[in-house]
Amino acid sequence: MDVRIAACQIEISPGHPDVNTEKMLSLIKQAKADKQDIVIFPEMAVPGYLIGDEWENRAFVLDCYRYNEQIVASSDGITVVWGNVDIDKEAVGEDGRLRKFNTAFVARNGKIAGRFHKTLHPNYREFDDDRHFYSARKLSGEKDMDIEDFLQPLQIDINGRERRIGVSLCEDMWSDDYTIDPIETLLNNGAECIINISCSPWTWRKNDKRHRVVKDRLKDHPVPYIYVNNIGIQNNGKNLFLFEGNTTVYNPDGSVQNIAGDYEEEVLHVDLQNNGGKKQEKKTLSNHRDNEELLKGLTYGIRKFFDLIHASKAVIGMSGGVDSSLSAYLLCRALGPGQVYAVNMPSEFNSELTRGLARQLAETLQLNYGVVPIQEAFEFTLKQLGNTAFERLDGSGRRTELELSPVVRENIQARDRGSRVLAGIAAALNAVFVNNGNKSETATGYATLYGDINGALAPIADLYKTEVYELCRYINSLEDKNIFSDQLFEIPASAELSDEQNIEEGEGDPFVYPYHDRLLRAFIEFRRDPEDILQWYIDGSLEEMLEIEVGLVSRLFGGHRDFIKDLEHTWRLYKINFFKRIQAPPIIVVSKRAFGFDLRESQMGIHFTRKYREMKKELLKQDH
Structure with missing residues (x-):
């Protein structure tokens, strides 16, 4: 095929079709100047993908759809492929609202040349496509057509020759657990190449699986395969998903020709005439690579989250333990040490060792550091609650006096640190404070509600305790001198909220x-x-x-x-x-x-x- 393609890996701003469209129009103009035949953008490039029930906002949906007019108008002399919401005003979706489709649009010479609705709708993990969109699979059934007849390649004239291009969306390539294989159908129907536009979050070792999946899809039909993904972060309210891009051009044999950089806006230029001549080695799987991707992703996610909420300064409690140490490092890496305010809040149960480790790390990271002891406030609360009694106002004179168990006493300290000190300091600095909890604590409830379960973001709450230690060791291996002291790995993990958690006596967490x-x-x-x-x-x-x-x-x-x-x-x-x-x-x-x-x-x-x-x-x- 003598076709020149610009595969555009762009950052998508979810919920901001104006910002996304402006970026796309600029890249379309550049692709024309570069004499490209096709320019491709990711799935849902106009509205963003993970935007929750904003999909039920009719005015927003219609607004996103109208941005197609500008994109179509810009397609004079070039073929543009992009993702946006499509609508059918004459039909009702299964949610009782305006029928919507997750669609890949194709425009050329100022006109829509094709629209391809997503066939396979993921309804697992963070995905909930059937909640909002109508699929090509359902539409084909409604039209009483076999899906094999419904899914046809795009037929379009490029450079004086009729081309047949298979256009698909994200999940359509991940068909192993479905009864329909859209990619195979497109290939059986004569597609000379496959374009897959995606909005696919990064997860552990997912890209290596994708390479295997693509190779398998092409084994009986060797054609070029272009996968275009976006970067940025998107969320469903409780979870922030990282989009690293990894836009990839595959040779007809499924080998990798070229890959875009992680978390970088980039345009890959593809000349399909010379598609089979270049191969790029894929990175091999290893713990080192896992930690490399993890560190890069967490840093990127923190930075983009703070951009999202229009915040620049972070407050963090820093005890000298491993969780707060890693969180402080990540914040400094993402925001810069001048934007991070670390607070050590000792009580009588905090050892000189951990206080020293907190101070030492603060000096190493060169962040802003302060000490706010909580012992006096803790004792005041104990006294105040210890003197509190409840009288039953039914004339019986019965009284209930409060008994402060060891667990209650521990929780009082945690709540004082989080709800009083950190929240107060964050407000005074016009900053937000960040949660230090890891996944082990989150899973077992080994944390105090409104104490250490609070804050604007939980950057390491998807890392188990052992993974926290492993990432810290990896970080140490990157630097000329250790960021984290050797003592951090030797002392027991401990909340230091009572004498029973005395690290100097070898006591710590009950796990x-x-x-x-x-x-x-x-x-x-x-x-x-x-x-x-x-x-x-x-x-x-x-x-x-x-x-x-x-x-x-x-x-x-x-x-x-x-x-x-x-x-x-x-x-x-x-x-x-x-x-x-x-x-x-x-x-x-x-x-x-x-x-x-x-x-x-x-x-x-x-x-x-x-x-x-x-x-x-x-x-x-x-x-x-």
């Missing part, structure tokens, strides 16, 4: 993170039940299935009873603490399943399956 993180990961990312865990334990495959060190389980638990007690305790913590998670700040998503509206939870209490109870009964007999 063995190398085991419990993997157990929680099975619950969360893979939706495993205690029934599965107990079956693996009985089969002797638990360590293999959780991917943990051989022999760890036997070292942790003295017998079946101890194992079951811990399993049920962890499951209970996980299931009963949804009420805390739903009130937590937005989370930057970096895993296969993040808390928020990625993992959609329901408060249902605790349940153990019948089979679990039967296995437990038989197992405990062996302990007698």
Whole structure:
């Protein structure tokens, strides 16, 4: 094919069609100057994709649709492919509103040359396409057409020759779990190349899977394949999704010809006449690469989130522990150390060691640092609540005096730090304060509501504790000198809220993170039940299935009873603490399943399956 293509990886501003369209018009003008035949933009390039129920705002939808007029008018002498919402004013969608489509439009010489509705609608994780859009699959059924007849390549004259180009949208390439394969259908119907416009968030090792998927799609029909994705962040309210781009041009054999940079606006120029002559090696999978992508993504996500909410300064509590240390580093990397205000808030339970580590890191990062002791306020609150009694006003004279348990005392400190000190300092600085919680704490509720569950953003709440340590070690490996002190990795992880959490005596959090993180990961990312865990334990495959060190389980638990007690305790913590998670700040998503509206939870209490109870009964007999 003698066709020159400009694949435009652009940053999409969700909910701002004016900003996005202006950027597209500029790039169309440049593509004309460069004598390109086709210029391509991502899926939903005009409105953005993850905009929640703004899709139910008729005025907004019609406004987005009208921006097509400017794009079509700019297509004189060039073919433009872009994503936007399409509408059918004469039909009603399945939500009872104006029928809408997620559509790839094609314009040439001032006219619409084709419109291609998304065929496969993802309805998992953060995606909820069927809630708002009507699919090509449903439309073909409505027209009483086989989908194989409905999905046809675009036929268009380019440079005096009729071309047949398959145009598809995002999920249409991820068809393994569907009964329809849109890419194969387009190829069977004569497509000479495939264009896939996407709005596809970054997740762990997803791009490597995409390379394999594309290669598989082309194995029986070797044609050029152009994948165009956007950059930026988009959200569904509770989750912030990273879009790194990774726009890719594939050779007909599925090998990679060219890839755009991560989190960078870039135009890849493709000459399909010479498509088979160049190959680019794909990066190999490794823990180093995982941490490299993770660090880049978290930094980018924090920076873009602060841009989104029009904030420039961040306040953070810095205890000297690993979570706050990593959060402080990420904030400095994203915003600059001059924009970060770290607050150490010691009570009598905070050791000189962690106070020293906090100060040392602050000096290393060169951020703004302050110390606000909370002991006096803590003692005042204890005294005030200890002197409080409730009288039953029914004439009985009954009184209820408050008893401040150790847990209540711990929570008072956490709430004083978050709701009083950090919130107050953030307000005084016209800043926002940031949450330091990790995924292990979020999963088990090992955090205080309105204490350390607060703030505008939870940048590391999709990282388990073990992953926090691993990322810190990776960061140290990047620098000439360690950012994080060796002592940070040696002291026990601890909230330091009581004498029972004294790190100088080796006390800390009530978890063995190398085991419990993997157990929680099975619950969360893979939706495993205690029934599965107990079956693996009985089969002797638990360590293999959780991917943990051989022999760890036997070292942790003295017998079946101890194992079951811990399993049920962890499951209970996980299931009963949804009420805390739903009130937590937005989370930057970096895993296969993040808390928020990625993992959609329901408060249902605790349940153990019948089979679990039967296995437990038989197992405990062996302990007698």
